[in-house]
Amino acid sequence: MTSIDATALATLRDTVRGPVVTPVDTGYDEARSLYNAMIDRRPAAVAGCVDAADVRAVLAFAQESGIDLAVRGGGHSGPGLCMIDGGLTLDLSPMRWVRVDPGAGTVQAGGGSQLGDLDHATHTFGRGVPAGIMSTTGVGGLTLGGGHGHLTRAYGLTIDSLVAADVVLADGTFVTASEQEHPDLFWALRGGGGNFGVVTSFTYRLHPVDTVGVAVTVWPVERTAEVLRWYREFLPAAPDELNGFFALLAVPPGPPFPEEIHGQKMCGVIWCYTGDLADGRLEETLAPVDDPAPPAFHFTSPMPYPALQSMFDDLIPKGLQWYWRGDFFDAISDRAIEVYEKYGRALPTALSTMHLYPVDGAAHRVAPTETPWAYRDAMWSGVVAGIDPDPANAERIRQWCIDFWTELHPHSMGGAYVNFLGQEESTDRVRSTYRDSYNRLSEVKRHYDPDNFFHANQNITPAAA
Structure with missing residues (x-):
C-alpha cells in the first residue's frame, strides 16, 4: 500500500x-468505511x-505528490469509487450544511x-427538492448522476432543479457554474458525474412539498x-402528482406491515402523491390497486415528506453487503415480466430487491x-440489488444479481442510470449510459480536466486535442 512521506503529511495537516x-x-x-461493506479498500x-480552501489544498497536495485522488461526498457510492487502495480520498462530509432562501425560492x-x-431545512418552508428515496443518500453523488426519486413525475430529476454549483477545478481554480457562468x-x-471538479455546494430551485400522500401496496410474489401488466398501463396514464416505484421484496418485520406477512x-409499489389530500383523494386515486389482484396489504396515510424520505433508512443502514446493476426501460415487456417473476420468487436474502423507478412525467418535459x-425517452430506471448483512452470503447475492440482470438486460434500452452502475462495469457501459452526450462530455472534460485527474469515477476520458 502506498504511504505518504511524513514531512509532506505534516505539511498537509498544517x-x-x-x-x-x-x-x-x-x-x-x-x-475509510463504505456504505457498501462488500468493498474493502x-x-x-x-x-x-471543511471549506473550499481545504479542497484546494488537498487537490494541490495530490497534484504535487502524484497520488491518485478520489472524492467522497455524502458517502453512499454503491461501487465504492470514493476510495482507492493506496490513494488519497478528499472527503467532503464535513461540509454538511444547508441554507434556504425562501424569498428567492432556492x-x-x-x-x-x-x-x-x-x-x-426546506420542509419548514413547505418546500422541497426532487431527490432520491433515502435521507442518508449524499446530495453530491445523487445530483451529479442525475437524481430520481419520489418526486420525479411531479417535478423532474434533481438536475432539473439545479440552478448553480460552486466547483474547484483540477488546477485549483474556484468557479461558479450556472446557465450564465461556465x-x-x-x-x-447535470448528470456527468464527478468527472469535472469538486463541487463544494449545489443550489437548487425549490418546489411546493409539504405533507404528501404515502401508500404501500403489496401482493404475493x-x-x-x-x-x-396492470402497473405498466396504470402509472404512465396517472396524473404526474402520483409517483410509484415497483419493487420485488421480502416483507420487512415491522410497521406498517402486519406480522402475518x-x-x-411479495411484489409491491411504494406510492407518493403530491396532489390535494382533501376528501379522500389519495384513496380515490389508488382505488384501482384492486384491479390486478387483491393486495395482501394496502396502507395509506398522509405523511410529512421528510418522514417518507427516511422510511427505509433503518431497513438498509450502512455496513451491509451490496451488489447491484441497473438498466433503463422504455417498456415492461411480457418477456421481461417473466424474468421479474422468476427472480422475485428466487430472492436470495431478506433484503435483496429489485426496483423500477418511473422517470416520465415532468422528467420527459426536458x-x-x-x-x-x-x-429522457425512458419510462423506468431499474436496479437489481443483492443485499445482506453477512459477508458469507456475498457470492450468493452477487450471482443472483448477475443472473437476474443478464436475463433482463436484452429487454432494456442498453444503458443505465450512472449511479446504478456497479463496481465491475466496463467503459462501454459508461458510453452506453450517456449515448450521444458522451462526445460532448468528453470535450468538456478536455477543457476542464485535460489530464483526467478526476478519474476515480465512472470515467469520461478527455477528448483528443
Whole structure:
C-alpha cells in the first residue's frame, strides 16, 4: 500500500482545517468505511475538508505528490469509487450544511450534505427538492448522476432543479457554474458525474412539498405478472402528482406491515402523491390497486415528506453487503415480466430487491440535449440489488444479481442510470449510459480536466486535442 512521506503529511495537516487520517491513526477504519461493506479498500489517507480552501489544498497536495485522488461526498457510492487502495480520498462530509432562501425560492447545500439535511431545512418552508428515496443518500453523488426519486413525475430529476454549483477545478481554480457562468461546465455537471471538479455546494430551485400522500401496496410474489401488466398501463396514464416505484421484496418485520406477512416474498409499489389530500383523494386515486389482484396489504396515510424520505433508512443502514446493476426501460415487456417473476420468487436474502423507478412525467418535459441525462425517452430506471448483512452470503447475492440482470438486460434500452452502475462495469457501459452526450462530455472534460485527474469515477476520458 502506498504511504505518504511524513514531512509532506505534516505539511498537509498544517494546511487544512479538516482531519487527515492515515492507517496509523485511530479512526482510520471508520474514515475509510463504505456504505457498501462488500468493498474493502485501504487508502493512504482520508483528508476531510471543511471549506473550499481545504479542497484546494488537498487537490494541490495530490497534484504535487502524484497520488491518485478520489472524492467522497455524502458517502453512499454503491461501487465504492470514493476510495482507492493506496490513494488519497478528499472527503467532503464535513461540509454538511444547508441554507434556504425562501424569498428567492432556492436552497444551497454543502457538498457533503445528505438528503435528510436538505429535507429538514426546506420542509419548514413547505418546500422541497426532487431527490432520491433515502435521507442518508449524499446530495453530491445523487445530483451529479442525475437524481430520481419520489418526486420525479411531479417535478423532474434533481438536475432539473439545479440552478448553480460552486466547483474547484483540477488546477485549483474556484468557479461558479450556472446557465450564465461556465454554461458548458454547468451542462456537464447535470448528470456527468464527478468527472469535472469538486463541487463544494449545489443550489437548487425549490418546489411546493409539504405533507404528501404515502401508500404501500403489496401482493404475493406469485401475482407479479398480473401486477406488472396492470402497473405498466396504470402509472404512465396517472396524473404526474402520483409517483410509484415497483419493487420485488421480502416483507420487512415491522410497521406498517402486519406480522402475518413478515418475511413473505411479495411484489409491491411504494406510492407518493403530491396532489390535494382533501376528501379522500389519495384513496380515490389508488382505488384501482384492486384491479390486478387483491393486495395482501394496502396502507395509506398522509405523511410529512421528510418522514417518507427516511422510511427505509433503518431497513438498509450502512455496513451491509451490496451488489447491484441497473438498466433503463422504455417498456415492461411480457418477456421481461417473466424474468421479474422468476427472480422475485428466487430472492436470495431478506433484503435483496429489485426496483423500477418511473422517470416520465415532468422528467420527459426536458429536452434530451439540455442535460447529459441521455434517456429522457425512458419510462423506468431499474436496479437489481443483492443485499445482506453477512459477508458469507456475498457470492450468493452477487450471482443472483448477475443472473437476474443478464436475463433482463436484452429487454432494456442498453444503458443505465450512472449511479446504478456497479463496481465491475466496463467503459462501454459508461458510453452506453450517456449515448450521444458522451462526445460532448468528453470535450468538456478536455477543457476542464485535460489530464483526467478526476478519474476515480465512472470515467469520461478527455477528448483528443
